[in-house]
Amino acid sequence: MKSAIFMVLCIPLLIVPGCATPTPPPLEDTVAWAVCPPVYISGTGTYDVTIDYTALDDRDVVAAFYTEGWSLNREMKQTVAPGSGTAIFSFTPSGNPPPGAYHWKGEIRPQGGIWSDSFKDIYQNVTVDDPAVPAPGTLLDGSGEVMRGTPLVLGKNLPASVAFAENIDTWNLIKSHDLNSVRVCWVDPWYKANGHGSWTVSEVLPHLDAVVNNAETAGMNVVINYHCVGNPDFTLLNEFWTAVAPRYKDQSFVYYEIANEPTFDYNTWTSQAFEDGIKAAYDIVRAQAPNRQILLFSFNTIGYDLKSIVDQYASWIDWPYTTIAYHLYGGNDTYYVENLINNYRSVCTEWDYYGHFDYIRQYYNQYYNSQTLEQFGSGWFDWRDWGDTTLDEITGKLIPDAHAKGYWWGS
Numbered sequence: 001m002k003s004a005i006f007m008v009l010c011i012p013l014l015i016v017p018g019c020a021t022p023t024p025p026p027l028e029d030t031v032a033w034a035v036c037p038p039v040y041i042s043g044t045g046t047y048d049v050t051i052d053y054t055a056l057d058d059r060d061v062v063a064a065f066y067t068e069g070w071s072l073n074r075e076m077k078q079t080v081a082p083g084s085g086t087a088i089f090s091f092t093p094s095g096n097p098p099p100g101a102y103h104w105k106g107e108i109r110p111q112g113g114i115w116s117d118s119f120k121d122i123y124q125n126v127t128v129d130d131p132a133v134p135a136p137g138t139l140l141d142g143s144g145e146v147m148r149g150t151p152l153v154l155g156k157n158l159p160a161s162v163a164f165a166e167n168i169d170t171w172n173l174i175k176s177h178d179l180n181s182v183r184v185c186w187v188d189p190w191y192k193a194n195g196h197g198s199w200t201v202s203e204v205l206p207h208l209d210a211v212v213n214n215a216e217t218a219g220m221n222v223v224i225n226y227h228c229v230g231n232p233d234f235t236l237l238n239e240f241w242t243a244v245a246p247r248y249k250d251q252s253f254v255y256y257e258i259a260n261e262p263t264f265d266y267n268t269w270t271s272q273a274f275e276d277g278i279k280a281a282y283d284i285v286r287a288q289a290p291n292r293q294i295l296l297f298s299f300n301t302i303g304y305d306l307k308s309i310v311d312q313y314a315s316w317i318d319w320p321y322t323t324i325a326y327h328l329y330g331g332n333d334t335y336y337v338e339n340l341i342n343n344y345r346s347v348c349t350e351w352d353y354y355g356h357f358d359y360i361r362q363y364y365n366q367y368y369n370s371q372t373l374e375q376f377g378s379g380w381f382d383w384r385d386w387g388d389t390t391l392d393e394i395t396g397k398l399i400p401d402a403h404a405k406g407y408w409w410g411s
Helices: 159-166 168-176 188-193 201-218 234-248 272-288 306-316 335-341 369-376 392-405
Strands: 030-035 047-055 059-067 072-080 083-091 100-110 120-128 148-154 181-186 221-226 254-257 294-299 322-327 345-351 380-382
Touching (some): 047 100, 148 159, 148 201, 181 201, 188 234, 201 221, 272 294, 294 306, 294 345, 322 335, 335 369
Parallel strands (some): 181 221, 254 294, 294 322
Antiparallel strands (some): 030 047, 047 083, 059 072, 059 100
16 A cells, blocks of 8 residues: 655744643544444344544545455445544445455545545454354454453452452463453352342342453453353343443453353253243343353253254354363263364363363373364363462463473464
């Protein structure tokens, strides 16, 4: 692309005693995503593309959609006056583009200019999925990166864990270890089910606000997880998502994990009543937060045929907005999970450190499951006790192992 050269004239400002100092004019034309555009879409949908701009003169702010090889599919533009603001585009790609890799692009140009005149460009990778056909692979975040992360916990009975989660220093420390995501688990559904005190949905909302704000400040992804452990209370589940789904519906770094390990039993998964309960919660999120990515299932084991369960539910799943979550526990081998990954977009939202429990297995003669997941090309989140307010296993086990065995993902 052609670059532009600017001459800046330095003119002294006259300061009059008793008057406010004039605001200096902007120094350059700039654009930035106000909200990152969606990274998974269907070719037939319409999407909000919002671009913050600063303009030195009358300019065209442009939103464009390109193929993987940078052939233009469609562009839209708004002419803006000098100053700063936000351009909002209601964008429908042209011609129902087929599934595949594409790019969003934002620009600021001279009024009436073309792409090669652009002063500033911004980009975002995007995948077009067929709503009726799942895509294999792993979930990528808004920067096109594999999601790797660790959990933080919210719960009435765990004040130290809540303080740890709400401390921005915790997030910055996690990020410093080249992890880009945090799975925030609201564990009170388990406490309530087992007769202990618990927060109500309205009581946990300010704590969720705090961690979402931390994610935004730190520049990280956050997965909000309703953390039951089998036997979900569907009434509470629906109440939670009715409140939470619209609350962060415009924040592209927020992901919704419907329910943690809602059952341990294959036959329960395949019962119509249970499927209906899961679908009701899913439908709430799809209706209230139509651009958010949903993590569904959160299987507690890889020891039975995961794909066959997903196949049963597949007819009502909206695939551009849905990823299958699983936990790397319990299987004697990885056949079922590899079959899942090869057919559906997926992410491992829990693996634990070998030696903690007997359901934590080793695969391919690899000591920690992190190495296996990197071999699969799967995103992942490790696991630790709800009351653990350290990153000791990440720094003392995971990172040394990754460096020693050549699967380190970071810089």
